[in-house]
Amino acid sequence: QQQVKQSPQSLIVQKGGISIINCAYENTAFDYFPWYQQFPGKGPALLIAIRPDVSEKKEGRFTISFNKSAKQFSLHIMDSQPGDSATYFCAASMRSSNTGKLIFGQGTTLQVKP
Amino acid sequence: SAVISQKPSRDICQRGTSLTIQCQVDSQVTMMFWYRQQPGQSLTLIATANQGSEATYESGFVIDKFPISRPNLTFSTLTVSNMSPEDSSIYLCSGYSGNEAGDTQYFGPGTRLTVL
Numbered sequence: 610q611q612q613v614k615q616s617p618q619s620l621i622v623q624k625g626g627i628s629i630i631n632c633a634y635e636n637t638a639f640d641y642f643p644w645y646q647q648f649p650g651k652g653p654a655l656l657i658a659i660r661p662d663v664s665e666k667k668e669g670r671f672t673i674s675f676n677k678s679a680k681q682f683s684l685h686i687m688d689s690q691p692g693d694s695a696t697y698f699c700a701a702s703m704r705s706s707n708t709g710k711l712i713f714g715q716g717t718t719l720q721v722k723p
Numbered sequence: 724s725a726v727i728s729q730k731p732s733r734d735i736c737q738r739g740t741s742l743t744i745q746c747q748v749d750s751q752v753t754m755m756f757w758y759r760q761q762p763g764q765s766l767t768l769i770a771t772a773n774q775g776s777e778a779t780y781e782s783g784f785v786i787d788k789f790p791i792s793r794p795n796l797t798f799s800t801l802t803v804s805n806m807s808p809e810d811s812s813i814y815l816c817s818g819y820s821g822n823e824a825g826d827t828q829y830f831g832p833g834t835r836l837t838v839l
Contacts (some may be wrong), residue, residue, distance in 0.1 A: 655827055709754045709756070716763075716764070
Protein backbone atom coordinates (compact mmCIF):
# COMPACT_ATOMS: atom_id res chain seq x y z
CA GLN A 610 0.00 0.00 0.00
CA GLN A 611 1.43 3.33 -1.05
CA GLN A 612 -1.07 5.56 0.77
CA VAL A 613 -0.42 7.94 3.61
CA LYS A 614 -3.56 8.82 5.56
CA GLN A 615 -3.66 12.18 7.31
CA SER A 616 -6.07 13.57 9.87
CA PRO A 617 -7.77 15.80 10.74
CA GLN A 618 -8.70 17.53 7.48
CA SER A 619 -8.98 20.86 9.28
CA LEU A 620 -8.00 22.14 12.70
CA ILE A 621 -8.76 25.29 14.65
CA VAL A 622 -6.54 26.12 17.62
CA GLN A 623 -6.33 29.10 19.93
CA LYS A 624 -3.12 31.11 20.02
CA GLY A 625 -0.71 29.50 22.46
CA GLY A 626 -2.32 26.08 22.15
CA ILE A 627 -0.90 22.83 20.80
CA SER A 628 -1.74 21.73 17.25
CA ILE A 629 -1.53 18.00 16.56
CA ILE A 630 -1.75 16.42 13.11
CA ASN A 631 -1.58 12.67 12.61
CA CYS A 632 -0.50 10.44 9.75
CA ALA A 633 -0.53 6.69 9.23
CA TYR A 634 1.09 4.51 6.58
CA GLU A 635 1.04 0.85 5.55
CA ASN A 636 4.26 0.31 3.61
CA THR A 637 7.01 -0.66 6.05
CA ALA A 638 9.59 0.09 3.35
CA PHE A 639 9.07 3.82 3.87
CA ASP A 640 12.15 5.23 5.58
CA TYR A 641 11.82 8.99 5.41
CA PHE A 642 8.91 11.04 6.75
CA PRO A 643 8.87 14.79 6.07
CA TRP A 644 6.28 17.40 6.91
CA TYR A 645 5.61 20.26 4.53
CA GLN A 646 3.98 23.62 5.23
CA GLN A 647 2.13 25.45 2.48
CA PHE A 648 0.81 29.00 2.57
CA PRO A 649 -1.83 30.17 0.07
CA GLY A 650 -0.30 30.93 -3.31
CA LYS A 651 3.02 29.33 -2.40
CA GLY A 652 4.65 25.98 -2.97
CA PRO A 653 5.09 23.55 -0.08
CA ALA A 654 8.19 24.09 2.05
CA LEU A 655 9.95 21.45 4.11
CA LEU A 656 9.25 22.00 7.80
CA ILE A 657 10.80 19.04 9.57
CA ALA A 658 11.57 15.40 8.77
CA ILE A 659 12.33 12.18 10.61
CA ARG A 660 13.80 8.77 9.88
CA PRO A 661 12.44 5.61 11.55
CA ASP A 662 15.53 5.04 13.69
CA VAL A 663 14.40 7.75 16.13
CA SER A 664 11.08 8.18 17.94
CA GLU A 665 11.07 11.95 18.17
CA LYS A 666 12.63 14.97 16.53
CA LYS A 667 12.25 18.54 17.71
CA GLU A 668 13.05 21.78 15.92
CA GLY A 669 11.94 24.85 17.81
CA ARG A 670 8.19 24.68 18.36
CA PHE A 671 7.77 21.79 15.91
CA THR A 672 8.09 18.16 16.99
CA ILE A 673 7.60 14.93 15.07
CA SER A 674 6.63 11.88 17.11
CA PHE A 675 7.19 8.56 15.35
CA ASN A 676 5.73 5.18 16.33
CA LYS A 677 7.27 2.53 14.11
CA SER A 678 5.27 -0.40 15.46
CA ALA A 679 1.98 1.43 14.94
CA LYS A 680 3.15 2.86 11.58
CA GLN A 681 2.08 6.31 12.66
CA PHE A 682 3.72 9.68 12.97
CA SER A 683 2.47 13.04 14.09
CA LEU A 684 3.36 16.72 14.02
CA HIS A 685 3.02 18.76 17.19
CA ILE A 686 3.14 22.54 17.03
CA MET A 687 3.68 23.99 20.48
CA ASP A 688 2.60 27.53 21.39
CA SER A 689 0.72 27.82 18.09
CA GLN A 690 0.76 31.28 16.52
CA PRO A 691 -1.51 32.95 13.95
CA GLY A 692 1.47 32.89 11.58
CA ASP A 693 1.33 29.07 11.70
CA SER A 694 -2.03 29.16 9.91
CA ALA A 695 -1.35 27.16 6.75
CA THR A 696 -1.91 23.77 5.17
CA TYR A 697 0.32 20.98 6.44
CA PHE A 698 1.16 17.83 4.49
CA CYS A 699 2.83 14.73 5.81
CA ALA A 700 4.69 12.58 3.33
CA ALA A 701 6.68 9.38 3.09
CA SER A 702 9.35 8.04 0.79
CA MET A 703 11.74 5.14 0.33
CA ARG A 704 15.32 6.33 0.11
CA SER A 705 16.32 2.84 -0.88
CA SER A 706 14.33 3.13 -4.10
CA ASN A 707 16.52 6.07 -5.13
CA THR A 708 13.59 7.65 -6.95
CA GLY A 709 13.12 10.61 -4.61
CA LYS A 710 9.36 10.17 -4.90
CA LEU A 711 7.18 11.43 -2.07
CA ILE A 712 3.76 10.05 -1.20
CA PHE A 713 1.71 12.88 0.30
CA GLY A 714 -1.08 12.77 2.84
CA GLN A 715 -4.34 14.55 2.15
CA GLY A 716 -3.37 17.72 3.99
CA THR A 717 -4.58 19.54 7.11
CA THR A 718 -5.68 23.14 7.07
CA LEU A 719 -4.68 24.76 10.36
CA GLN A 720 -6.21 27.98 11.59
CA VAL A 721 -4.75 29.56 14.71
CA LYS A 722 -7.10 32.11 16.24
CA PRO A 723 -5.59 35.16 17.96
CA SER B 724 18.99 24.70 -0.32
CA ALA B 725 17.67 25.13 -3.86
CA VAL B 726 15.51 27.99 -5.06
CA ILE B 727 13.00 27.09 -7.74
CA SER B 728 11.20 29.51 -10.00
CA GLN B 729 8.32 28.88 -12.36
CA LYS B 730 6.96 30.80 -15.30
CA PRO B 731 4.23 31.82 -15.79
CA SER B 732 2.87 32.25 -12.28
CA ARG B 733 -0.67 32.10 -13.62
CA ASP B 734 -2.51 31.98 -16.92
CA ILE B 735 -6.00 31.85 -18.32
CA CYS B 736 -6.25 29.75 -21.46
CA GLN B 737 -8.88 28.75 -23.95
CA ARG B 738 -10.08 25.19 -24.38
CA GLY B 739 -8.08 23.25 -26.99
CA THR B 740 -4.89 25.27 -26.66
CA SER B 741 -1.61 24.27 -25.02
CA LEU B 742 0.50 25.93 -22.33
CA THR B 743 4.15 25.32 -21.54
CA ILE B 744 5.32 25.91 -17.97
CA GLN B 745 8.98 26.49 -17.26
CA CYS B 746 10.85 25.45 -14.12
CA GLN B 747 14.31 26.74 -13.26
CA VAL B 748 16.46 25.61 -10.33
CA ASP B 749 19.33 27.74 -9.09
CA SER B 750 21.57 24.71 -8.51
CA GLN B 751 21.95 21.23 -9.89
CA VAL B 752 19.47 18.71 -8.52
CA THR B 753 19.38 14.96 -8.92
CA MET B 754 15.75 14.77 -9.94
CA MET B 755 12.94 17.06 -10.96
CA PHE B 756 9.25 16.32 -10.58
CA TRP B 757 5.98 17.79 -11.79
CA TYR B 758 2.86 17.78 -9.62
CA ARG B 759 -0.74 18.86 -9.98
CA GLN B 760 -2.65 20.32 -7.05
CA GLN B 761 -6.34 21.11 -7.14
CA PRO B 762 -7.26 24.02 -4.83
CA GLY B 763 -7.61 22.74 -1.29
CA GLN B 764 -6.31 19.31 -2.25
CA SER B 765 -3.10 17.35 -1.90
CA LEU B 766 -0.33 17.02 -4.46
CA THR B 767 -0.57 14.43 -7.22
CA LEU B 768 2.65 13.43 -8.95
CA ILE B 769 2.42 13.70 -12.73
CA ALA B 770 5.89 12.54 -13.72
CA THR B 771 9.60 12.48 -13.01
CA ALA B 772 11.54 14.64 -15.46
CA ASN B 773 14.64 12.73 -16.52
CA GLN B 774 17.63 14.62 -17.83
CA GLY B 775 18.31 13.71 -21.44
CA SER B 776 15.63 11.04 -21.69
CA GLU B 777 11.88 10.58 -21.69
CA ALA B 778 10.01 11.43 -18.52
CA THR B 779 8.59 8.71 -16.28
CA TYR B 780 4.83 9.13 -15.95
CA GLU B 781 2.60 8.09 -13.07
CA SER B 782 -0.55 6.10 -13.60
CA GLY B 783 -3.25 8.21 -15.20
CA PHE B 784 -0.87 10.63 -16.91
CA VAL B 785 0.41 10.25 -20.49
CA ILE B 786 3.11 11.87 -22.55
CA ASP B 787 0.73 13.05 -25.27
CA LYS B 788 -1.20 15.12 -22.75
CA PHE B 789 1.72 16.26 -20.58
CA PRO B 790 4.94 16.28 -22.61
CA ILE B 791 7.95 17.07 -20.42
CA SER B 792 11.47 18.09 -21.28
CA ARG B 793 14.58 18.33 -19.13
CA PRO B 794 17.51 19.41 -21.29
CA ASN B 795 19.90 19.90 -18.35
CA LEU B 796 20.16 19.47 -14.59
CA THR B 797 18.56 22.80 -13.69
CA PHE B 798 15.69 23.30 -16.16
CA SER B 799 12.49 21.52 -17.12
CA THR B 800 9.27 22.27 -18.95
CA LEU B 801 5.80 20.80 -18.68
CA THR B 802 3.29 21.30 -21.48
CA VAL B 803 -0.42 20.89 -20.85
CA SER B 804 -1.79 19.97 -24.25
CA ASN B 805 -5.24 20.29 -25.78
CA MET B 806 -6.55 21.80 -22.56
CA SER B 807 -10.03 21.37 -21.16
CA PRO B 808 -11.61 22.98 -18.08
CA GLU B 809 -10.71 19.81 -16.12
CA ASP B 810 -7.04 20.79 -16.50
CA SER B 811 -7.62 23.90 -14.38
CA SER B 812 -5.28 23.41 -11.45
CA ILE B 813 -2.03 24.47 -9.86
CA TYR B 814 1.04 22.89 -11.42
CA LEU B 815 4.14 22.61 -9.26
CA CYS B 816 7.64 21.55 -10.07
CA SER B 817 10.16 20.36 -7.53
CA GLY B 818 13.82 19.51 -7.34
CA TYR B 819 15.27 16.70 -5.28
CA SER B 820 18.76 16.29 -3.93
CA GLY B 821 19.31 13.17 -1.88
CA ASN B 822 22.43 12.36 0.08
CA GLU B 823 23.40 10.91 3.43
CA ALA B 824 22.85 14.26 5.10
CA GLY B 825 19.22 14.28 4.14
CA ASP B 826 16.55 14.11 1.49
CA THR B 827 14.91 17.35 0.58
CA GLN B 828 12.47 18.09 -2.15
CA TYR B 829 12.21 21.81 -2.90
CA PHE B 830 9.10 23.18 -4.55
CA GLY B 831 8.50 26.05 -6.88
CA PRO B 832 5.71 28.57 -6.21
CA GLY B 833 3.37 26.91 -8.68
CA THR B 834 1.57 27.94 -11.85
CA ARG B 835 -2.15 28.56 -11.47
CA LEU B 836 -3.89 27.53 -14.68
CA THR B 837 -7.49 28.35 -15.52
CA VAL B 838 -9.00 26.85 -18.67
CA LEU B 839 -12.16 28.43 -20.03
